[in-house]
Amino acid sequence: MAVDITLLFRASVKTVKTRNKALGVAVGGGVDGSRDELFRRSPRPKGDFSSRAREVISHIGKLRDFLLEHRKDYINAYSHTMSEYGRMTDTERDQIDQDAQIFMRTCSEAIQQLRTEAHKEIHSQQVKEHRTAVLDFIEDYLKRVCKLYSEQRAIRVKRVVDKKRLSKLEPEPNTKTRESTSSEKVSQSPSKDSEENPATEERPEKILAETQPELGTWGDGKGEDELSPEEIQMFEQENQRLIGEMNSLFDEVRQIEGRVVEISRLQEIFTEKVLQQEAEIDSIHQLVVGATENIKEGNEDIREAIKNNAGFRVWILFFLVMCSFSLLFLDWYDS
Amino acid sequence: AAAAAATAAAAASIRERQTVALKRMLNFNVPHIKNSTGEPVWKVLIYDRFGQDIISPLLSVKELRDMGITLHLLLHSDRDPIPDVPAVYFVMPTEENIDRMCQDLRNQLYESYYLNFISAISRSKLEDIANAALAASAVTQVAKVFDQYLNFITLEDDMFVLCNQNKELVSYRAINRPDITDTEMETVMDTIVDSLFCFFVTLGAVPIIRCSRGTAAEMVAVKLDKKLRENLRDARNSLFTGDTLGAGQFSFQRPLLVLVDRNIDLATPLHHTWTYQALVHDVLDFHLNRVNLEESSGVENSPAGARPKRKNKKSYDLTPVDKFWQKHKGSPFPEVAESVQQELESYRAQEDEVKRLKSIMGLEGEDEGAISMLSDNTAKLTSAVSSLPELLEKKRLIDLHTNVATAVLEHIKARKLDVYFEYEEKIMSKTTLDKSLLDIISDPDAGTPEDKMRLFLIYYISTQQAPSEADLEQYKKALTDAGCNLNPLQYIKQWKAFTKMASAPASYGSTTTKPMGLLSRVMNTGSQFVMEGVKNLVLKQQNLPVTRILDNLMEMKSNPETDDYRYFDPKMLRGNDSSVPRNKNPFQEAIVFVVGGGNYIEYQNLVDYIKGKQGKHILYGCSELFNATQFIKQLSQLGQK
Incomplete structure (x- = not known):
């Protein structure tokens, strides 16, 4: 267990101080200073870098607070059906989306700017390392906040999709009323509540069952002339067929939607990975360029070496020939 | 509730406790809370060699990063001033450390100082620091002073x-x-x-x-x-x-x-061993949970002895996160070799699965039915993508253990450690020896002089009555011929004379190790680790x-x-x-x-x-x-x- 001895330290500071006073030792700056002056913060130039870094952090913090504050309203996509409780319209949500995105972009730009500036000034290695790490921290923080945002956005999108799926099943007149309600919510909301809430919970078969009588009333309104029972039967059969078709279509659509959601999730993962790999690919590219250069140089060197080698061979040959000639000459001279 | 607290405390191992204490210290002595959207803080960590040894087996650099440590530096290295950053010190309260810290205070290296001492600091040393802080008028910058009581690894x-x-x-x-x-x-x-x-x-x-x-x-x-x-x-x-x-x-x-x-x-520390962790410690450079391997990088590959053998140093951390290590550090070595093989196979199977998936995607992409295939595979693909990092980590661990185990195996083969182990076990359990001690000592192929010395010392320690002078002379001669330094024997002799007076030598309990049956050896020959010539010994529990x-x-x-x-x-x-x-x-x-x-x-x-x-x-x-x-x-x- 750690033991806090800060108080002990403060006490020993005091003893040292009184002792120094008693002995009359001059301690730089602290000797004439009162207690306040002693414990006053020594004036230090606040570094430009860290204050700016803190600024960026506080910006990101604001964004986070903003997102968390509106999280509940934002996510609750059904809210406009229950107008008393809902406080946020779709346009407001879009506004939030837009603002958040702009904000994130500015933040990341600020970080980027800080990064370039931090490296531009000439510093010692350690300071540089420190700053890089700090910037990494900030970036990580921004990423976490962004994740918060993207999560709630994903939830929103999903809810909207769910809602649309349900509304598609509803009969025509209802969707019409729904369109009108979205523009003027207040007046119709109670009646809509009663209609939509069961619709969200019940199975599609039931809803279909509801639609049938309405189709029947259409038929009534359309033609005055009586339909024969055969015709009615035929129509009914056709209706059944159509409904079956619709059902299967609907199922397919739902499956496709699920897949699309999954694909989008994958897409997200891939984007992340691709972004991660970007830096790596860059460095690989650099390396490859360097390697190509090296290979070129190597080729040059080899060519040079070959040339030299050839020259050397010629000289050797020449030397040998000269040797043999001189031998011949000596031989001739001797004899 | 008290009982529950008690069991919880019992469950927390000393390792966890020390890690928590360290994290707490790094977090300015406030209990550390994991918060996904907390604002980032940054600080530098200054430690001395003692602090380094304590921290390094417990926290990795990545974990330090997560704690907001941007730089971790030794106290006695050249450190550049970094304004606007709090510094966490983790040092022993020794004279030179205190001097250096005072110097830091005077030079105004950092914005604020959190001083943590590994063991309790004395009053006079605290006053030294106080004096330096006063002289530098940096008293307020010393934010916290703590005794950590963490002086063990x-x-x-x-x-x-x-x-x-x-x-x-x-x-x-x-x-x-x-x-x-x-x-x-x-x-x-x-x-x-x-x-x-x-x-x-x-x-x-x-x-x-x-x-x-x-x-x-x-x-x-x-x-x-x-x-x-x-x-x-x-x-x-x-x-x-x-x-x-x-x-x-x-x-x-x-x-x-x-x-x-x-x-x-005294016999146990000299004993040749057969379990993984102990073997690694015995034959390799294993130090504070880190093993250093010297690999001579491919003698065959280097062009015809043109260059001297290049030694390649590698170090691996054997941490508790490593599941394989946790599971097998106490297993006998042949079992470990087998398990490495198994792990490798299971990993290959998983890799093949991913590859197969990839090929399906690639082939099917051209057809009209691609979309349906695609959507069938999306779930699989998702799981594959999410399992990839795990797979990579697994591969790293397998590589690590393959390398370590190969290095150990090389030593075992070169020094015939299996023979030594078996023989020593027999000596310690006082069963009949099928081969005379002198034979092994004078066998030039078996082991280093040190191994021979160890064997003889164990024999000497665990026999009831000392061998006769004539025998001893014979052994000594054989040992010197094998190139042993006889100094350890001198000491053991004294020690034995001393302990004989005090008490009877401890007996080592009866155990036996048996070479594995022929059948199981045939079973194991499939193993990629060629364990031929190395006996597959099974340990029996002994105390x-x-x-x-x-x-x-x-x-x-x-x-x-x-x-x-x-x-x-x-x-x-x-x-x-x-x-x-x-x-x-x-x-x-x-x-x-x-x-x-x-x-x-x-x-x-x-x-x-x-x-x-x-x-x-x-x-x-x-x-x-x-x-x-x-x-x-x-x-x-x-x-x-």
Whole structure:
């Protein structure tokens, strides 16, 4: 267990101080200073870098607070059906989306700017390392906040999709009323509540069952002339067929939607990975360029070496020939 | 609720406790809370070598990063001033460290200072710092000063060593030197006791201490008892009363500390071993959970001996996160080799699965039915994508263990360690030997001179009556012919003469190792690790002397070996050996501490022992952790004198 001895330290500071006073030792700056002056913060130039870094952090913090504050309203996509409780319209949500995105972009730009500036000034290695790490921290923080945002956005999108799926099943007149309600919510909301809430919970078969009588009333309104029972039967059969078709279509659509959601999730993962790999690919590219250069140089060197080698061979040959000639000459001279 | 708290405390291992304490310190001594959207803070960490040794087995660089550490620097290195950043110091309160810290204060290196001392700082040193802070008018910048009481190194969940930096100070040699003065002995004991005290503060429990009479362990016990007593007496400042710690304090059970002197068992540290962790420690450079391998990078590949062999140094961390290591560090080596093979196969299977998926996607992409295939595969793909990092991590671990195991295997083959192991086991269990000792010693192919010396020392230690002078001369001659230094033998001779007077040599329990049957060997030949020529030995459970002592003391068994062990209870007001009412219940938790150096063989043996007991815990500690090579070196230094 750690033991806090800060108080002990403060006490020993005091003893040292009184002792120094008693002995009359001059301690730089602290000797004439009162207690306040002693414990006053020594004036230090606040570094430009860290204050700016803190600024960026506080910006990101604001964004986070903003997102968390509106999280509940934002996510609750059904809210406009229950107008008393809902406080946020779709346009407001879009506004939030837009603002958040702009904000994130500015933040990341600020970080980027800080990064370039931090490296531009000439510093010692350690300071540089420190700053890089700090910037990494900030970036990580921004990423976490962004994740918060993207999560709630994903939830929103999903809810909207769910809602649309349900509304598609509803009969025509209802969707019409729904369109009108979205523009003027207040007046119709109670009646809509009663209609939509069961619709969200019940199975599609039931809803279909509801639609049938309405189709029947259409038929009534359309033609005055009586339909024969055969015709009615035929129509009914056709209706059944159509409904079956619709059902299967609907199922397919739902499956496709699920897949699309999954694909989008994958897409997200891939984007992340691709972004991660970007830096790596860059460095690989650099390396490859360097390697190509090296290979070129190597080729040059080899060519040079070959040339030299050839020259050397010629000289050797020449030397040998000269040797043999001189031998011949000596031989001739001797004899 | 108290019971629940007690069990929770028991469950938290010493490793976790120390890690929590470290994290807390890094977080400016405020309990660390994991928060996904917390604002980032940054600080630099300044440590000395002691601090480095404590932190490095517990926290990785990545974890430090997560804690907001941008830079971690040694105290005595050149450090550039970094304004606007708080600095966390984690150092021993030694003279030179204090001087350096004062210098930092004067130079205004950082914005604020959080000073943490590994063990308690003395008042005068604190005043030195205060003086320097005053002179630099930086008193307010010293934000916090803490005594951390963390002066020990935790290597495993249930294993710790005292120190690594100045381990010569507390080595076996330092304790057993014949020419040691009383003051030197005092310093050695004080160092050990200080670390042990830190350990119990971190553990948050006051132990009941048992130790043998008339050994260095007894001195440690007396001093530790005194120190704990002094601390407990001052109830206001006691380190054992806070409510954050010491659920162990209120629980019914208190741990038992068994202080053992190395001299009771000298054969075990010399023994050749057969379990993975101990082998790694014995034959490779294994140090604070990090193994350094020297790989001669492909002699075959290098062009016709044109260049000298390039040595490639690699170091691997063997951490508790490594599941394979956790599972197999105590297994016999052949089993490990087999498991590495199995892991490799399972990994390949997974990789193939991913590849297959990829090929399906690629092929099917052209058809009209691609979309349906695609959507069928999306779920699979998702799982594959999410499992990829895991797979990569697994691959890294497998590579690591393949390399380590291959290196170990090379050593085993080169030195015929399997033969030594089997033979030594037979000597220690006093079964009949099928081959004379002299043959092995004079066999030029088998092992290094050091291995031969170890073998002979074990034989010498564990025989009941010493071999006759003539025999001994013969052995000595054979050993010198094999190139051995006879100094260790000198010391062991003295030691044996001494202990014979004191007590009968400990027997090593009867065990046998059997070469595996022919059938199973045929089964194993499929293994990629070519274990040919290496016997597939199976270990049988045996208890080493240390384990037996612990067993006796923990279960309150009566045994002539341990009955006269001294008993200390720091909580009793008056400490008197005979009058103290003893705790008669068996203990649930015990700490074995070997004064004068321990090893992984004993640790493994204790772990195996406690596995069979329900609800009991054992911690193993030692003043230093040495392998046989280091131990032989110390013995030969002792023998020279």
